Amino acid sequence: MLVAVDCVIFGFDAGGLQVLLIRRGVAPMKGMWALPGGFVLPRESVDEGARRELLEETGVERVFMEQVGTFGDVERDPRGRVVSVAYAALVRLEDHAVRAATDAAHAAWFDVEDPPTLAFDHAAILAAAREHLAMKARRRPIGFDLLPLRFTLSQLQGVYECVHGREIDKRNFRKKVLALGVLEELEAWQEDVPHRAARLYRFDRPAYDRLAKSGVNFEV
Amino acid sequence: MLVAVDCVIFGFDAGGLQVLLIRRGVAPMKGMWALPGGFVLPRESVDEGARRELLEETGVERVFMEQVGTFGDVERDPRGRVVSVAYAALVRLEDHAVRAATDAAHAAWFDVEDPPTLAFDHAAILAAAREHLAMKARRRPIGFDLLPLRFTLSQLQGVYECVHGREIDKRNFRKKVLALGVLEELEAWQEDVPHRAARLYRFDRPAYDRLAKSGVNFEV
């Protein structure tokens, strides 16, 4: 029995929530889009395998990945009996210019609302990862892992709207998120936008860590 | 590489939250207490393997198990490279008179607050399952899977106090749980108790299913 890992890497840009996929360079399902991943080696933990495969196939490293679940149907892989452990992570799109490597002919970002047909049971894994992300967003301030270091409140609101799939009132959102006290207001504004420039904010991690310890929830 | 399953089965009685363990009948760690579980067979899914092992080792069947996580450290099992998928379930203690079977010399319930030393990394799996249970309790009405068909509000409150590890105000608890409208008030009372007899209630599943669809949360 083989143990594999598959990584669902989420990014965010103006077009909404994105997911990182690779085009398979080897059989089976050569040429199809799939989640980055591969087999766990005998001398590495499953967690280590996930990090290694992600780096080899996409060049993405140093991200915090969480387990989403394990997919163990008998027929899920035509190569034989393969049980796959799925991981999810959030990255800043700008920080991760992806590159093709090893058995991944290409790596590219896709809108999660409109992904290509995926190999194996990766569509189910992607769906589970989105559900996991929506749950996680209730407990942690996910926006800060997805956005640039300096961001506007509208960008942050966009993250939550994408993740939860509903619109949020602008005034109420600002009130809640500012009241948390984990945003640092910068003396800096957007540039080169065809409308009034928005103020930029930065995530105050020490303040967040203090809050998280006391068990606050980040539902918005 | 071998794939195993381990099952964390929670029950509830007057002594608090309980967990079902087996005494290992074979090496390695023969004689130690462990979570029921074993290896997944080539022709069954991981989910099926968990149900089969639980039945074989403890006689418990027809329970709804959820994945807790997958444990994949290289050194977690002295027999070699074993990746284990952990499952958790809630059962009514009274419905499951456990029995020893196959390679489990004994099966018995233990207080989750004070379990024996466990084999392999099962202490870590148990801790993860408890965390999973506390999270699950925020979204679903877990009490009803753990209690007898007819129960008192104090018993239900006891479940939540155990799971969340804190005391709850009796009046506020009753207000909230009754307001949910998923309890059916019975014309029946406790018997043979050395104090005023408490009214019995029953879980109204159709009402709950209607609520759950509309996305209510069950935090108490």
Place this chain on the structure above:
DNA sequence: ACAAAAGTGTTGAACGTACACCCATGC
């Protein structure tokens, strides 16, 4: 009579939600 748990309401504070208009900028 006493021990033990059942049962019952109110109040004040905090929070969530709904809602509309003016502002700055680039074209």
Place this chain on the structure above:
DNA sequence: GCATGGGTGTACGTTCAACACTTTTGT
């Protein structure tokens, strides 16, 4: 000057937390 998104406050209703005493039953 117009289109685009930025930025701001209030009022109402709901929910939550804190809190103490009387009732019933068995011994």
